Amino acid sequence: MLRFDGIKFNGEVGQFRAHEDRLGWRPDSQGSSLVRKSNSVRQAEWFDGQLRLLCEIDPEARETEVLGFSGFRPEDYDSIWRFLQQQSGVFLKKHQARAAFSEADFDAAQQRIEEAADRVDEAQEGSARKKAREADLMKIVEGVRDGLQEAVRGDRASLVRVFAADGCERIGRLRLVIDTVRLEVFQQDPRWLHVRSSCTTIEAVLKELGRFRTWRPSQDGEHSSMQKRMRMVQELRVRSGEAVEEDEQDALGAPVAPARAPFALPPQHGEVAAALEARLSKPPPEEVGEVGESEAIDDGSEAAVMSAVASRMSPSEAGASVEGRGSTGRARMYRDSIFEGWVWKRSRHLRRWRRRWLVLRKDKLMSFKTMGDAEATEMMPTGAIQTVLSAHEALHNSRAFCIHVQKRVHFFICDFESDTQDWMREILQVLPGKVTH
Secondary structure: OEEEEEEEEOOEEEEEEEEOOEEEEEEOOOOOOEEEEHHHEEEEEEEOOEEEEEEEEEOOOOEEEEEEEEOOOHHHHHHHHHHHHHHHOOOEEEEOOOOOOOHHHHHHHHHHHHHHHHHHHHOOOOOHHHHHHHHHHHHHHHHHHHHHHHHHHOOHHHHHHHHOHHHHHHHHHHHHHHHHOOOOOOOOOHHHHHHHHHHHHHHHHHHHOOOOOOOOOOOOHHHHHHHHHHHHHHHHHHHOOOOEOHHHHHHHOOOOOOOOOOOOOOHHHHHHHHHHHHHHOOOOOOOOOOOOOOOOOOOOOHHHHHHHHHOOOOHHHHOOOOOOOOOEOOOOOOOOEEEEEEEEEEOOOOOOEEEEEEEEEOOEEEEEOOOOOOOOOEEEEHHHEEEEEEOHHHHOOOOEEEEEEOOEEEEEEOOOHHHHHHHHHHHHHOOOOOOOO
16 A cells, blocks of 8 residues: 655645555545545656646546645655556656756856867877867766757747857857867767757757857957867868958957068059058048848849848948059059959948958958058958859949859949959959859
8 A cells, every 4th residue: 555645635735545446635634535446547647746647537428637746755656656557557657857958057067168178179189188088078068968958949038048148159159169179089979969969950040030140259368268269260261262251350359361471562663552552541431330131142142132232322332432543453562463452342240341452362362451461351262252243233333343252242342443344354264164244
């Protein structure tokens, strides 16, 4: 016979009993007892010490009632499950409590992951120490894995609350570690693959809801480790042929890699360059505010993107003409350059027009704040360029053109219409098979 004291039923405390063909409850104080036949139980559920029974009162009328008891101990489950299985022929379904996903818990775990990842990268390649540190990282990852899984399975409001906060910093930091830590032994470990998958799923949900933002570490000491990892990502992107945005470099306080130093020009060329610098270094056109949503596009949707941009801009905002010639392609300041000149370039994130000295080489397109600078503000591998288009209709400016790079659009405005045609022609000459429109 089963007997459990301290069990509550309808707010009163009593004793739960179960014996062969009957089960019930008797209050500790004066009151009515509850007795039901064991074979009247049709369903049974257990959750955190609470027992709910669906009992049939009248089989012909199919009348049922739900009895709820609370106050059981975790170890009571097995004996009640066995009784109901044998005497009632029903399975006691046990519901697991869903762990609450805490921002504070995740932040603490994320910090441990970052510190462990740094220790992995500091260890010598192929050493026993590196293997041991990778194993330590996997143990920490195992702890955060369940929390990420609960976030994915839970409601979207909670996921957004946790991971969209602070410009998606939490998921951004995790993604940065995942993409940059140099694992040798545990790359295919199920725990690591699970975390990678959960991270991708969370990013996809945030993008679907329009809440995803690319997080970049600040320049303070707190994010120094993250800055190093971001630079690793940028270097890998350049090596793989992807463009690195100027705004991304601004966020880190330094460009990814310096351009080659300029030539030492003969005196007469230096005078020409100085004259051009003085003539063309006028203030940029009035800064343009936000223009619609992100410029990310799908293949074949250039017209839609350009139309959206054009609807928010006027010709006067897209650059004023500059008196005189010689702004493009005349003076060669950089080694191995094919074409050079001043242009207005619109930044990706801030949508601001900036005056830049553009340099085309066979392998890359670079922009500099001033002629002769050794460090480029932005580098775009020519192998990543898909096509070059006129942006006349998009910006309502006949001197505008744009470059499509892996589902991104870069907008430029030249000082003269002839310069625009020259730039499009010269860029296409290093891109076999590309076509202008």
